[in-house]
Amino acid sequence: RKEVEQDPGPFNVPEGATVAFNCTYSNSASQSFFWYRQDCRKEPKLLMSVYSSGNEDGRFTAQLNRASQYISLLIRDSKLSDSATYLCAVNGNNDMRFGAGTRLTVKP
Amino acid sequence: DAGVTQSPTHLIKTRGQQVTLRCSPKSGHDTVSWYQQALGQGPQFIFQYYEEEERQRGNFPDRFSGHQFPNYSSELNVNALLLGDSALYLCASTQDTTLFYGYTFGSGTRLTVV
Numbered sequence: 001r002k003e004v005e006q007d008p009g010p011f012n013v014p015e016g017a018t019v020a021f022n023c024t025y026s027n028s029a030s031q032s033f034f035w036y037r038q039d040c041r042k043e044p045k046l047l048m049s050v051y052s053s054g055n056e057d058g059r060f061t062a063q064l065n066r067a068s069q070y071i072s073l074l075i076r077d078s079k080l081s082d083s084a085t086y087l088c089a090v091n092g093n094n095d096m097r098f099g100a101g102t103r104l105t106v107k108p
Numbered sequence: 109d110a111g112v113t114q115s116p117t118h119l120i121k122t123r124g125q126q127v128t129l130r131c132s133p134k135s136g137h138d139t140v141s142w143y144q145q146a147l148g149q150g151p152q153f154i155f156q157y158y159e160e161e162e163r164q165r166g167n168f169p170d171r172f173s174g175h176q177f178p179n180y181s182s183e184l185n186v187n188a189l190l191l192g193d194s195a196l197y198l199c200a201s202t203q204d205t206t207l208f209y210g211y212t213f214g215s216g217t218r219l220t221v222v
Contacts, residue, residue: 004150034210043198043213044151087150091207095141095164096200098150 001026004090006099014107017078021102023088024070032091033064035073037084038101044087047073078106110135112214114199120220121189129184129217133201140182141211142174143198151198157182158205186219194221 006023013019025033033050048055050062050071061074071088085101113132121127133140139158143151153166157176176182180201186193196218200211 006150032207032210036210041196041218043215045213046210049210089210093164094205094207095153095156095166096207096211097153098143100148100150 002099003027003092003097004088004099006086006088007102008100009102009104011102011104012107013078013104015078015080017106018074018076019078019104020075021073021086021088021104022070023072023090023099024068025088025090025097026069027090027092027097028069030090030092032096033062033071034089034096035060035062035071036087036089036098038087039084044098047086075104078104080106080108082106112137112199112201112212114197114214114217116217117215118218118220120222123189123191123221125189126185126187127189127219129186129197129199129219130181131183131199131201131214132181133199134212137201137203137212138180139202139205140176140180141200141202142182142184143200144168144193145196145198145216147195154184163205189221191221194219 035047036044037047038044054063059076087101141156142154145151155165196216199214
């Protein structure tokens with residue numbers, strides 16, 4: 001089993017749609033969780049941290065389920081500019097492991 | 109405030125050669141990690157440096173080695189290059205070894221082995 005697994009995608013959605021990504025992790029001792037956004041041929045950029053109580057930043061909502069060891073990212077009212085690859089990241093033993101990423105394309 | 113800077117941005121090497129990639133962490137950051145990202149894949153953890161020592165290592169062979177200097181900058185060395193080493197190499201830094209704040213990434217070095 002991979003340490004961090006994501007929905008394989010790709011997701012192709014129309015503008016204005018709501019889309020959700022899921023990510024599961026295997027290390028039950030993990031303490032920090034993140035979603036990164038990566039544009040084509042660019043570096044990953046931190047989108048948001050994921051807190052136990054869940055957190056929201058504008059159109060983006062992240063949730064953590066420790067019992068089931070998964071995190072999720074919900075994007076509401078999708079914009080063309082949301083098109084990117086979304087990577088979930090989980091800290092392990094003083095390192096951070098990434099999923100393979102889920103590609104989102106938002107179409108007009 | 110400069111972020112994480114990496115050099116060079118692109119590099120072409122021949123199979124069997126050696127390469128050194130360089131990274132300067134974001135100001136105030138003292139922990140540096142290196143990742144390899146093949147096309148269509150997520151970043152794969154190579155190793156992490158803190159206080160000039162390798163703290164953690166991912167599943168990479170000994171051909172991959174690194175170093176951290178007193179000013180927190182870091183180098184990644186890869187010996188005996190293979191075609192499969194072609195990838196984007198990302199340097200990431202943080203001010204917190206628990207990774208509570210996540211990493212800041214550099215724009216990467218794109219290595220092509222021919």
